[in-house]
Structures are given as structure tokens and as C-alpha cells.
Amino acid sequence: MQLTESKRKYILLGIVAFIITGFITAKVLASKQDEEFLRDDLLYQQTSQLYNDGKFTEAENLVNDLLLRKPNSEVVNYLGAVITANLADYNRSVILFQKTLDINPHKVEDPMFMLQFGEVLFFVERYVDAKTVLEKCREGGWVPEDYPTYQERVTELLTQIENMQ
Secondary structure: OOOOHHHHHHHHHHHHHHHHHHHHHHHHHHHHHHHHHHHHHHHHHHHHHHHHOOOHHHHHHHHHHHHHHOOOOHHHHHHHHHHHHHOOOHHHHHHHHHHHHHHOHHHHHOHHHHHHHHHHHHHOOOHHHHHHHHHHHHHHOOOOOOOOOHHHHHHHHHHHHHHHO
């Protein structure tokens, strides 16, 4: 079967049209994704600012929206965990800390995360779990620059746990 010159032109035009349609579709989808990313980033920045300003109730409202939009985001779950801990909603905070750890198991190497997680476990009276986390803090020998009394706080919590058992 031989292709005539006109058939070749139609085939070439069809391929070119297919490629152009693909580029246009990709551009439209990418712009929607960019808009969604920018919206989520703005919401995260607002939530962080409210948290830093000590406006925990307002921050909780925004972080709840973020958690619905990005339930598997490590940073969103962690931010939610510290916000809810500051609101004394320790049960929810434990869940969010655990989810953060499930998403990124390497958080066990983050000294502040581990201390915060240990404290929240202590506040919900999960002393065995709190002791495990706090002993990891002690074994790590961590002393963050911005928290020079880190090990003293760890020892204080472990002592309180020992006195309760």
C-alpha cells in the first residue's frame, strides 16, 4: 500500500495536532496544580504565623482545613500536633504526632519532635510509651542550641514517670 502525498500531509497534520493538544492539556492541568499548591502554601503560611503569634484557636481552624486537603503531609500533621498540644487537646495531638512519625520515621532523629511527642504522651498518661520516647531522647544525648536545658527536661519527665509507677 502506498501513501499518497495528501495522505502523508494528513497524517503529519494529525500527529502535530495531537502533540499540540497534549501540550495545551498539560499546561492547563499544570496551572491548576500550581494554583492549588499556591493556595495550600498560603494557608500553611497563615497557619504558621497564627501559631507563632500564639493564636492557637485560629491556627487550629486553618490547620484543620489543611489536614483535610493534605492528610498525608508530614509538615501539616506536625503543625497540627503542636497546635493541638498548645490547646491542651493532647489525645488529638498524640494521634497527629504518631501520624507524622508514620509518614516520616526519620523524625525519631529530631530532638524537639521527640521531646514534644514524649511530653504529649506523658500528658495523656501513656507512661510506658512516653518513657520509651524519652529514653530515646536521653540516649541521643541531644542538646539543641535553642533549648540548652533539653536533657534536664527529659530527666524531669522520666523521674515523674518513675514516681507514678
